[in-house]
Amino acid sequence: MRSQRLLRLSGLARQLLGDEFSCGTRGTICNTKSTFSNNVYFCPVLSQQRLALRRLHTSRYVAAESKAGSRPSTNDVAPVSMRTLILMLMAGAGVTYATRQYTDQKLQKVVSQSQQVVGKAAVGGPFDLIDQDGKRFTDKDLMGEFALLYFGFTHCPDICPDELDKVSEAINTIEKSTGVQLQPVFISVDPERDKPSLVKSYVREFHPRMIGLTGDLEKIKTLSKSYRVYYSKTGESDTDYLVDHSIIHYLINPEGEFVTFFGKNSDAQQLAKQITNHLADWQKEHPDYHRGKVIAVPPAAK
Known part of the structure; x- marks a missing residue:
C-alpha cells in the first residue's frame, strides 16, 4: 500500500x-x-x-x-x-x-x-476587425498615438479583469503626469462568444477610452499569430469553457509598430514608468509629438 x-x-x-x-x-x-x-x-x-x-x-x-x-x-x-x-x-x-x-x-x-x-522584432502587423459598436476597425485607426494592446476574453474570471484594471490605472497615471492619452485596446481571443455588444459592455467596466475588438475566427487567429499570442480552449463543453491565453500587453507606437511588451509581473506604477520612458524617447526622436508638453517619468512611479 x-x-x-x-x-x-x-x-x-x-x-x-x-x-x-x-x-x-x-x-x-x-x-x-x-x-x-x-x-x-x-x-x-x-x-x-x-x-x-x-x-x-x-x-x-x-x-x-x-x-x-x-x-x-x-x-x-x-x-x-x-x-x-x-x-x-x-x-x-x-x-x-x-x-x-x-x-x-x-x-x-x-x-x-x-x-x-x-532591428525590429517580428511581432505585430496589420489587422481588420470589428469594434464594440460593430464598425470596421483596422490597425490604421490606431496610428497617431501610442496604444497598449491586450488579448483576452470577456468570460475570463480573474486574470483579464485584474490586468485591465492595472492598464487603466497606468494609463490614468500617464495622462495625469504627461497629458498624453494612451489608447487601451482589448482584443478578444474568444470571438465565438464575444460579440460586439458583449465586448462593449465589458470594456466599459475598465476605462472610458478602451476600445474592444472582435471579429471572425480566422482573422483573430491570424492576428494572434502575428503577435505571438498563445490561446486555447479548456473544457469539454462547446459553450461553457475557459480560454488559456498569454498574459502580455503590447505597446504600439504612433506609426503602428511594435515597441515592446509587458508581462503580468509589472504592476501599474511600473507599467506607467516604463511606458512614459518610451513616450519620452519617441518625443526626442519626433519633436512634433505633443509639442509643448514635457514628457517625463511620473514621480509616483520612480
Whole structure:
C-alpha cells in the first residue's frame, strides 16, 4: 500500500511539474533571429528542477519494499518517505513560481536586446476587425498615438479583469503626469462568444477610452499569430469553457509598430514608468509629438 501511494505521488509530481518547465514557454514572443526555446536564460533554474524530478522518478519504490525475505539489488534506491515527497512537491511549486517571474523578466530583456542588435522584432502587423459598436476597425485607426494592446476574453474570471484594471490605472497615471492619452485596446481571443455588444459592455467596466475588438475566427487567429499570442480552449463543453491565453500587453507606437511588451509581473506604477520612458524617447526622436508638453517619468512611479 505504501509503495502504491508513493507511486501515485510520483505521478502527481510529474503531472504538476513536468509540463511547466519545457525550455520554451507557451505564449511568449520570438523574433526573426532568435527563439527562446534554446535561450540560455531559461535553463539554470530548470536544470535544478529536472535533477530533483529525475531523482524522484528513478527511485525504485516497489523494489525497495520488496517481498519479505528478498534482498534489494544494488541498483535499488532507498524508498522516499511521504514527508520527503511532500517537501519535494512544495519545493517544485516554489520553483515554478520563481521561474515564471524569472522568465518574464528575462523575456523582456531578450526582446529589448534583439531589437537593438537585429532591428525590429517580428511581432505585430496589420489587422481588420470589428469594434464594440460593430464598425470596421483596422490597425490604421490606431496610428497617431501610442496604444497598449491586450488579448483576452470577456468570460475570463480573474486574470483579464485584474490586468485591465492595472492598464487603466497606468494609463490614468500617464495622462495625469504627461497629458498624453494612451489608447487601451482589448482584443478578444474568444470571438465565438464575444460579440460586439458583449465586448462593449465589458470594456466599459475598465476605462472610458478602451476600445474592444472582435471579429471572425480566422482573422483573430491570424492576428494572434502575428503577435505571438498563445490561446486555447479548456473544457469539454462547446459553450461553457475557459480560454488559456498569454498574459502580455503590447505597446504600439504612433506609426503602428511594435515597441515592446509587458508581462503580468509589472504592476501599474511600473507599467506607467516604463511606458512614459518610451513616450519620452519617441518625443526626442519626433519633436512634433505633443509639442509643448514635457514628457517625463511620473514621480509616483520612480
